[in-house]
Amino acid sequence: MEFLDEWQVHKNSKACVASYPSVVQNSILWFYPRTEPEHSDVLRRKRPPYFPDLDDPSFVTVYGVRDFLLGYDVLVENLMDPAHVPYAHKGLMRIRKKEDPGRYVPHLLWHDQILFLQFCTTNDHLLSTVEFDKEGGGPIKMMIEEANIEGFRSPQERGYFKFVAPCTFYGSPLRTETEDDEGKKKKKQPTVMLVFLCIPVAPGRSRLVWAFPRNVGVWLDKIIPRWYYHIGQNSILDSDIYLLHIEERNFAAVGLDNWEKACYVPTSSDNMIISFRNWFRKYCKHQVGWATPMVNQLPPTPTKDQLMERYWSHVMQCTSCSAALKWMRSLEVALQVASVAVVGFLAVAKETLVTSVVQRAAVVAAAVLCFAASRWLANFIEKNFYFQDYVHAHK
Template identity: 50%
Template sequence: MEAVCAFSVGTLHIPTAPERLTSFKKSIFFSNHVNSHISLVSGGISKSKLFTALSPPPLTESSNQPEAEPEFEGQAEKFDWYSQWYPLMPICDLDKRKPHGKRVLGIDVVVWWDRNEGAWQVQDDACPHRLAPLSEGRIDQWGRLQCVYHGWCFNGKGECKFIPQAPPDGPPIHTSKKACVASYPSSVQNDILWFWPNTDPQYKDILTRKKPPYIPEIDDPSFTKLMGNRDIPYGYEVLTENLMDPAHVPYAHYGLMRTAEPKVKADREGGRPLELLVENLDINGFIADQGWSKSKFISPCIFYAYTPDKPSSSGETQKPSAQKKMALIFICVPVSPGKSRLIWCFPRNFGKWMDKIVPRWIFHIGQNLILDSDLYLLHVEEHKIMDIGPNNWQKACFVPTKSDALVIGYRKWLKKYAGGQVEWRGKYTGALPSTPPREQLLDRYWSHVVNCKSCNSAYKSLNVIEVMLQIISVASIGIVATMKQGTMSVVTRNSLVVLAVLSFALSRWLAHFIYKIFRYHDYDHAFR
């Protein structure tokens, strides 16, 4: 599990070469190159003014309150939540044989593989006939999406191609616009399926005007690119700010993630002052200096930390191919109030052999445990934030140290440009779902296993092995019981008894392993 734990933000112990921003007229997120030769390219270009000095000052006797909101000149440009590309799922976790139901921004969509067009299609998850979910349907023999309620069939454009109940010699009612399913623009970028949450015809060619953010490492063959995804029982805002907070790692994830050891430990966990700085902030997000790494927030979904290029002993920057480089890529998706989805990828250009021989589900064991370890904390925290009101976050939270600089920067971006929270366009009242029982809150099967090809396959295979072990145990005892004395040697009889006991014990251990890894694993911080 060393490889799993190696991907915490705290492991990026790389000296940082300060980046020199040469132009402030164009957002840093759309520049072609950064010191690390790693770039993120998104669609439009922002000409908003960049803002600096967002980190709180060191705590002093005269400065013991959270930093007041800075005054910004002029009216801030408004962030449009519905004019952005949103990720649905990694391609590696989509099955071409069946439709998949997903929710983003409160919009229910069905994702399915259109073999006639050779492309993934994203459409409204409601049949126009009686609004049954198309994601519960199937792909028919002609490659069309079939609603299993009454058999209506649709092509990749959303056009209805067949209504079984319509007389063949009658009017072609399937050609009516009312029989069509709304289709969303979609695109595969970095092996992730993205969609544009607007079916208006004016956005049909949106891909020619604005593309999803591009992350070069994921497509770079010299980097690994194992991905994972999980549905999270707390909202997008809390998920995003938590991933920007390295100070919680030694405590909330104690023993799970490797962090830098201070020379003098003030406590068992080894927490220490962190010099974090948000260097620039505009409507497109911000760039930050974490000391051991650089990071970027690309609004609204991507938080990305990476190791910058290291200067050599001679003062020259080493060639990228000669350096060990890695990145932490977190893609946070707003699903509905109190629910979000996380897609992650940790590309690196070293130790690639490990990903070739170790199945993906092995890595997910540790990664899911990390998510579990602060899941309940964040679920409760979100309810408290909602009680005080999202716009009162900075008044209610005491954040006096620089370790909270990225969280403060994100909350300032959210309040200044995005209305303080996700815009649901009247789909929800804003109330959060009630807290479910702990077993349901920390459930892994429905939040991850069913949506991960690797874990789902491992879950099924291990269940088969468990049943086989039980059969071997019962069969061994049966053979011993039915054989007459003298027809079987003592050694053979004892061997069968031992085999039965071992098989039964192994099946019980495997059942516990399956439940703990793929179903539910409680986490108690008091005993860590």
């Protein structure tokens, strides 16, 4: 073992922690993973994307994060595709049927915020009745403008979306970008916004950070905890994951240079997907520039419960969900103990305190209710904090 004087330890590289350029913006910690001196001022030269609504006190924002066994490119592509919502998320939203069997109008519950936000991307048939298929899919008009190395934007009839290369995708289904730029005068209008940060982690792995600011239903944020929103948001993500896993393997089979051979993209709603794939091909050559050399191949195929598990990919990283899980586990144990204690009380007191049939029936009912509640809670915990399968054929 080597012994060094204190002054030598302080100067020894083994005792030093690397310092990375970092900044907190929109309540998100950003850092640049390079320690060389020439990168020390990188965040002064180029700041991360900034979203005024996230810092606006008249807005409330639901943040979230989740890791995926999916590549960065497949994750970004999925977020850019509004047309898949009625099909991939079938059964997670309610669609009310009109008198004409070929005409539908979406009907969403007030508390289904994530469903509302994602379904809004299908534009005018959210607010009017148009031709739909039986799943609820309808026509979507979408344009692409200013496509270059910096990304592109997509103005739509009732909103807009913008890709800021390489990781940021954001927009609003209810207002135009011009309205966003006009300042406080327009911010009083009902507004919801979707912000997605898509982070490549490794080949076949990615992380999604999302933020949904809104200035409508602000009071709901005072009574609905963040973990409740995350349950609905994770259900939406779960219904995507297995389909995206298959898509990614199909792309790998034909090669990303030939990705069009693995899918069919004939409609205007595919414009953002095509634009992103063109950007990824032209400026990235269909691959992420990893900091350390690695073979750009997919990891072994995981099982479905590994693909869709929630605990390690989200719950353990989320303070709200992890606290809710801890509290519910404690409540589950308390209910089980209570059911046993009530039965024990009945056995001890049946000849003294509990003398009538009605009293004994009430005590037994209390024990059964406590046990049933503990079983229901255990099932709720498993489905919402660990794993819940989603089979499209059963929806």
